Amino acid sequence: MTPTQTPDITHPARSEERLSSGGQAVLDVAAGLFAEKGYDATSMSEVARGAGVSKANVFHHFRSKHQLYLEVIREACRDSSAALRQGRVSGSTVTEQLSAFLAHHLDTLLRREQVSRLVVREVMESSPEGGKELAEQVFFEGFSELVAIVREGQESGEFRRDLDPALLAHLIISTNVFFFQSRNVLRHFPFVDFADDPRRFVKMAGDLLFHGCLTAPSAEASSGTVGHPSLPVNPQEKVHD
């Protein structure tokens, strides 16, 4: 699968350098195609055609198909990571912060659907070694921050102390990513009505997660009804804004 690795003499496309406009066009087209059709199903001729250049020119900018793919992944992850971080600002409570994070994260996933699928695919198919690279170079920052927020919530007494912060962080990501992944299937279950309403989903899921990690779930007077098992029938309790 890996081609003969010529030592890249006179090859301009190094990892960090800025690309010429032609190279950037190629990269953009490739990102779209890889995301939409996957690695194997995307041909270099197709990329070239899409970018309006010759195939040989694509190989002029990128050493090989694989390197082009890596470059696409790199860029995609950079964007995705940056988008995640900016969800931090809002909210006084940690619960609110995480709530905002959930919403923003899912919104990002859905808005950048193709790239998201690309990244998720990369995570799923990653070998143990490849996983290490991804963990260290791509996801560490964002995930660390999430964990830090959870810890903050624990120290302030807002969250239970007996749970693993990383676990909650993982479950938060999990909630969104799996929703993103399974939408197309989920939508067709008759008893599922949130598949096409990400905002409602995120609210409900957040509610479910939080009342599992809040220190005092019984003390929530606002909705007032979480309490006692002896209560017969509760009128449909909505999670309101």
Added chain:
Amino acid sequence: MTPTQTPDITHPARSEERLSSGGQAVLDVAAGLFAEKGYDATSMSEVARGAGVSKANVFHHFRSKHQLYLEVIREACRDSSAALRQGRVSGSTVTEQLSAFLAHHLDTLLRREQVSRLVVREVMESSPEGGKELAEQVFFEGFSELVAIVREGQESGEFRRDLDPALLAHLIISTNVFFFQSRNVLRHFPFVDFADDPRRFVKMAGDLLFHGCLTAPSAEASSGTVGHPSLPVNPQEKVHD
């Protein structure tokens, strides 16, 4: 991508029929290869070689590469679905039932790693129409049952009545599937110590989910049901606000 659809005259490999031993061998090999390397990266010659037959013989048993793939998916899902259902038996409490389900489901995912990845991949890449097929023909039964269990828990007063049963069911699947998917990345985060301990993970995650959906999370005298919290800190201790 789809080849010319010849109307399958004299072609023995119909969907429901039992396969000859040769055909089954081909299918088994194909399942392994598709799961390991994906659709495109698996060649029919490879399948043939692996099964110890000629390539022409593979095409004798299966109309096309795509049909072979579908057959593999069908079988994989059948197994997976059956494995899910048998987790039902145990547990008097609904909480215990779901707990057992979580453990059994994740165990199945991990034990049949390749096939699981195949199915997950199929879900993720499914088009809206393909998703409908999957929902109706593959996952409906298992998912319905999960939802039914949750509903049961609500009616018995064990679970909050104000949450969507399908949402909890979805989150349960989500928890396991995303763990399964992200293991190779997760493992490399320094503050994550559950990535290689699925049983512990499932216990912790279950605890988190349940205390979010139990009606009376404050009245947790029953420490035996969910299992012991792994961290030696006080559970559910209301620290000050």
Added chain:
DNA sequence: TTCCATACTGACCGATCGGTCAGTACTATT
């Protein structure tokens, strides 16, 4: 003007892909 690196091209390469086909070997029925 000369020089040289870079952007770019069309034609081409060997390999491999999914799939076909004519033909053989092996039954089981008539």
Added chain:
DNA sequence: AATAGTACTGACCGATCGGTCAGTATGGAA
């Protein structure tokens, strides 16, 4: 013995794949 249907094969096909190469156009530094 003849027939018929199935399992199976090797040789082959056109298409497409990733990648190469010789060569041209361009533009800035000498």
